[in-house]
Amino acid sequence: MYKVLEKDLLAENIYRMVIEAPLTAAKARAGNFVIVRVSEVGERIPLTISNSDPERGTLTLIIQAVGKSTKDLVKLEVGDAVRDVLGPLGTATEIDENVKRLVAVMGGIGTAPMLPLLRAYRKKGAEIVSIMGARSQDLLILRDEVESLSDQVIIVTDDGSFGEKGLVTDPLRRLLEQGEKFDLAIAIGPARMMQAACKVTKEFDLPTLVSLNSIMIDGTGMCGGCRVSINGETRFACVDGPDFDGHAVNFDELVLRQGYYRDQEEHAEACKTYGR
Amino acid sequence: MPRRDPNERSTDFKEVALGLDPEMAIAEAERCLNCRHRPCVSGCPVEVPIPEFIQLVLQGDFEAADAKIKEKNSLPAVCGRVCPQETQCEQVCVLARRGQPIAIGMLERFVADQASAAKKARGETAERSQDKPKYKERIAVIGSGPAGLTCAADLAAYGYEVDIFEALHDTGGVLRYGIPEFRLPKSIVDEEVEYVKSLGVNIYTNVAVGLTLDFNEMLSSGKYAAAFIGTGAGLPYFLNIPGENLNGVYSANEFLTRANLMKAYLFPEYDTPIKVGRRVAVIGAGNVAMDAARVALRLGAEEVTIVYRRSREEMPARHEEIENAEEEGIKFQLLTNPARILGDEKFRVRAMECVRMQLGEPDSSGRRRPVEIPGSLFTLEVETVIVAVGQGANPMLTTRVDGLELNKWGNIATFDEYGATSLPGVWAGGDITTGASTVISAMGAGKRAAQGIHQWLTAKREEA
Ligand SMILES: Cc1cc2nc3c(=O)[nH]c(=O)nc-3n(C[C@H](O)[C@H](O)[C@H](O)COP(=O)(O)OP(=O)(O)OC[C@H]3O[C@@H](n4cnc5c(N)ncnc54)[C@H](O)[C@@H]3O)c2cc1C
Ligand SMILES: Cc1cc2nc3c(=O)[nH]c(=O)nc-3n(C[C@H](O)[C@H](O)[C@H](O)COP(=O)(O)OP(=O)(O)OC[C@H]3O[C@@H](n4cnc5c(N)ncnc54)[C@H](O)[C@@H]3O)c2cc1C
Numbered sequence: 001m002y003k004v005l006e007k008d009l010l011a012e013n014i015y016r017m018v019i020e021a022p023l024t025a026a027k028a029r030a031g032n033f034v035i036v037r038v039s040e041v042g043e044r045i046p047l048t049i050s051n052s053d054p055e056r057g058t059l060t061l062i063i064q065a066v067g068k069s070t071k072d073l074v075k076l077e078v079g080d081a082v083r084d085v086l087g088p089l090g091t092a093t094e095i096d097e098n099v100k101r102l103v104a105v106m107g108g109i110g111t112a113p114m115l116p117l118l119r120a121y122r123k124k125g126a127e128i129v130s131i132m133g134a135r136s137q138d139l140l141i142l143r144d145e146v147e148s149l150s151d152q153v154i155i156v157t158d159d160g161s162f163g164e165k166g167l168v169t170d171p172l173r174r175l176l177e178q179g180e181k182f183d184l185a186i187a188i189g190p191a192r193m194m195q196a197a198c199k200v201t202k203e204f205d206l207p208t209l210v211s212l213n214s215i216m217i218d219g220t221g222m223c224g225g226c227r228v229s230i231n232g233e234t235r236f237a238c239v240d241g242p243d244f245d246g247h248a249v250n251f252d253e254l255v256l257r258q259g260y261y262r263d264q265e266e267h268a269e270a271c272k273t274y275g276r
Numbered sequence: 277m278p279r280r281d282p283n284e285r286s287t288d289f290k291e292v293a294l295g296l297d298p299e300m301a302i303a304e305a306e307r308c309l310n311c312r313h314r315p316c317v318s319g320c321p322v323e324v325p326i327p328e329f330i331q332l333v334l335q336g337d338f339e340a341a342d343a344k345i346k347e348k349n350s351l352p353a354v355c356g357r358v359c360p361q362e363t364q365c366e367q368v369c370v371l372a373r374r375g376q377p378i379a380i381g382m383l384e385r386f387v388a389d390q391a392s393a394a395k396k397a398r399g400e401t402a403e404r405s406q407d408k409p410k411y412k413e414r415i416a417v418i419g420s421g422p423a424g425l426t427c428a429a430d431l432a433a434y435g436y437e438v439d440i441f442e443a444l445h446d447t448g449g450v451l452r453y454g455i456p457e458f459r460l461p462k463s464i465v466d467e468e469v470e471y472v473k474s475l476g477v478n479i480y481t482n483v484a485v486g487l488t489l490d491f492n493e494m495l496s497s498g499k500y501a502a503a504f505i506g507t508g509a510g511l512p513y514f515l516n517i518p519g520e521n522l523n524g525v526y527s528a529n530e531f532l533t534r535a536n537l538m539k540a541y542l543f544p545e546y547d548t549p550i551k552v553g554r555r556v557a558v559i560g561a562g563n564v565a566m567d568a569a570r571v572a573l574r575l576g577a578e579e580v581t582i583v584y585r586r587s588r589e590e591m592p593a594r595h596e597e598i599e600n601a602e603e604e605g606i607k608f609q610l611l612t613n614p615a616r617i618l619g620d621e622k623f624r625v626r627a628m629e630c631v632r633m634q635l636g637e638p639d640s641s642g643r644r645r646p647v648e649i650p651g652s653l654f655t656l657e658v659e660t661v662i663v664a665v666g667q668g669a670n671p672m673l674t675t676r677v678d679g680l681e682l683n684k685w686g687n688i689a690t691f692d693e694y695g696a697t698s699l700p701g702v703w704a705g706g707d708i709t710t711g712a713s714t715v716i717s718a719m720g721a722g723k724r725a726a727q728g729i730h731q732w733l734t735a736k737r738e739e740a
């Protein structure tokens with residue numbers, strides 16, 4: 001059992017939870033994730049390790065409650081325990097020494113997995129320009145953390161309630177058109193956002209790393225359920241990724257695969273909420 | 277073996293085979309000739325004392341028979357159910373030549389179930405051994421499949437402290453996530469695991485060695501004096517044909533893991549979903565394919581078809597399982613090879629294009645090689661495709677150990693009959709060394725490795 005030590009609400013339906021998992025905390029690196037199962041009847045769901053404290057033996061997870069399993073998870077209170085936590089999974093992100101200037105594009109919950117990468121690049125002394133996007137001001141999470149790790153932060157909201165009105169690709173395109181030079185872009189967020197960001201960076205030949213969130217079960221390379229197409233070749237996101245060269249990813253396929261169980265997931269939630 | 281009616285059993289996940297009652301068991305035991313040269317024993321990879329346990333059945337002492345089997349085989353309730361007896365112990369029974377061999381597997385299952393029921397009736401639970409381990413060395417066992425469980429049980433019996441590490445949230449390996457409930461009830465796997473624990477073995481789930489713990493460190497830190505690797509053949513193969521990433525195409529591993537480990541057949545009581553179309557094609561004809569097909573049927577598919585590129589004779593699944601599948605109404609498209617999977621506008625499977633095959637010259641395996649019949653392309657209308665064409669070595673650990681020699685298929689190379697690897701103090705066995713094989717051969721490898729480890733540590737102690 002993995003105890004919940006802290007829990008706070010960051011924005012509507014978005015929580016930060018600190019969970020005791022000493023073995024995983026000791027080995028976690030930027031880009032790793034865990035598979036979590038809330039209860040005996042629960043699904044196995046992947047969540048990025050947003051931070052880890054090897055001394056305290058804890059992991060910080062940022063969870064957006066979107067469906068049955070994430071809602072069950074955020075129902076737990078401090079002192080409760082998560083049934084299973086497995087990790088660190090996935091190939092840790094390679095932190096490239098040669099990257100002197102980085103543009104980090106993050107949308108919604110994507111800010112959580114971005115943080116460890118910002119920390120790692122910060123440590124290497126890279127200059128960081130962060131572009132944060134959210135639907136509206138109240139959904140903008142972890143702004144303080146991003147600001148403290150970046151040299152420049154540009155914020156956009158869909159409805160203009162904070163920062164610029166627009167999408168993350170607007171300032172991204174503007175910077176690149178202005179001739180700003182970056183060695184690397186990292187884009188993390190909803191698949192469609194990453195796809196749009198990659199489309200822009202491709203025009204400017206800017207190498208771009210993305211973190212793919214396909215549906216997973218075991219997270220250890222055993223089922224192939226998480227498969228994605230990279231340059232037309234099948235890869236398992238849980239072991240070969242979740243980071244990939246964004247310009248090689250078939251995002252349309254990813255989005256379609258993510259949606260496969262949507263009707264059943266809604267059914268599961270309705271059953272639990274309204275009684276079977 | 278008495279079996280449930282196919283029409284009834286194909287709609288639920290309860291066990292298909294019913295088991296013997298005491299009269300039937302004793303009647304079967306009476307047929308045994310108690311051969312002095314014990315040919316049947318040589319057919320069993322772990323050398324269960326078959327005539328001896330059968331004599332105890334004859335005397336009606338089922339618990340003694342169980343204890344007799346357990347001298348060699350710590351998982352009789354499992355083996356009695358899933359061993360391919362027809363190619364092992366029963367094949368070499370002297371009565372096989374004269375018609376009907378002794379139903380050794382059924383008797384083994386009967387004895388294990390009787391003993392377990394008797395213990396339960398007395399209110400006995402598997403108590404954890406309170407004895408302090410005899411030796412101070414601690415041994416790490418990676419993987420809780422049949423190889424790991426057996427190795428751990430034997431090491432504990434020798435007198436070592438043993439820690440099993442399992443990556444999944446539950447124990448048993450393929451016994452838990454692969455073989456379905458209707459062939460091997462999970463309550464039996466639970467009981468067997470409890471038994472292993474009762475010997476003093478510690479089991480840690482959610483530990484992926486190589487990721488959660490560093491294998492090199494485990495040994496170099498001196499915490500573990502030796503290790504056994506039994507990480508199995510968990511890597512699913514695909515066909516690499518167009519359309520394989522469409523929604524509705526599953527590897528058998530994913531399909532069975534969802535159904536068995538995650539209990540998707542109890543959705544929405546359990547949270548993990550699974551989708552089965554009205555028509556399902558299962559590619560392959562091994563045990564895994566039969567299991568996937570029969571699970572699909574039980575999940576509500578109306579028509580399930582096994583698609584296999586060779587002919588009936590070459591199907592690698594056990595006879596009993598092919599028969600079970602046929603009885604339940606599974607269809608077979610033999611000499612048929614999938615060429616491409618077609619999708620609809622929503623990226624879901626709608627059909628599979630196949631070509632007809634004919635058998636040509638024998639290949640290196642001695643089986644006649646299937647060759648395409650030109651112009652024979654046809655379409656099979658299906659909504660779900662399950663790919664069951666085999667599994668490769670699980671690379672999770674093997675790619676993260678310094679100096680561990682692998683063969684060209686990625687399996688761990690072993691250097692003696694005990695399963696010693698290229699690394700001193702490290703043994704391996706089961707599917708990770710042989711490729712996908714059987715429960716009992718994995719157990720045999722676990723046993724031999726325990727012996728090898730014990731001999732090695734004993735020699736080391738004597739040297740010191
Ligand atoms: C490597 C990886 C890291 C992740 N890290 C985080 C994280 O740090 N924080 C976080 O909140 N979420 C993260 N996710 C997404 C998270 O796993 C899913 O939101 C979760 O599995 C949904 O489960 P559910 O039962 O709550 O919702 P469901 O009812 O299963 O789904 C709700 C909605 O989300 C969609 N969905 C389901 N699974 C995914 C998925 N894997 N990715 C995107 N959409 C999905 C469904 O189609 C549906 O529309 C990560 C995913 C991956 C693969
Ligand atoms: C669907 C199906 C049906 C089958 N039917 C039969 C049958 O009827 N009869 C028969 O005899 N055989 C059958 N087999 C084959 C048989 O199940 C296997 O040969 C046997 O289970 C192999 O045992 P094992 O202990 O080597 O590996 P496994 O059973 O595969 O167990 C390996 C375990 O190690 C764990 N693991 C892997 N890597 C790590 C790591 N790095 N750290 C920690 N843990 C790890 C895995 O999660 C797994 O639990 C079937 C197989 C399948 C898939």
Ligand code: SF4
Pocket residue numbers: 319320321322323324326349355356359361364365366380381384716
């Ligand atoms: S373990 Fe398997 S092979 Fe050995 S006697 Fe029992 S059923 Fe036969």
Ligand code: SF4
Pocket residue numbers: 307308309310311314315316317326327368369370371378380
């Ligand atoms: S070979 Fe057959 S008849 Fe002879 S002892 Fe073994 S089981 Fe009995």
Ligand code: FES
Pocket residue numbers: 215216217218219220221222223224225226227236237238239
């Ligand atoms: S989640 Fe099963 S292989 Fe990636």
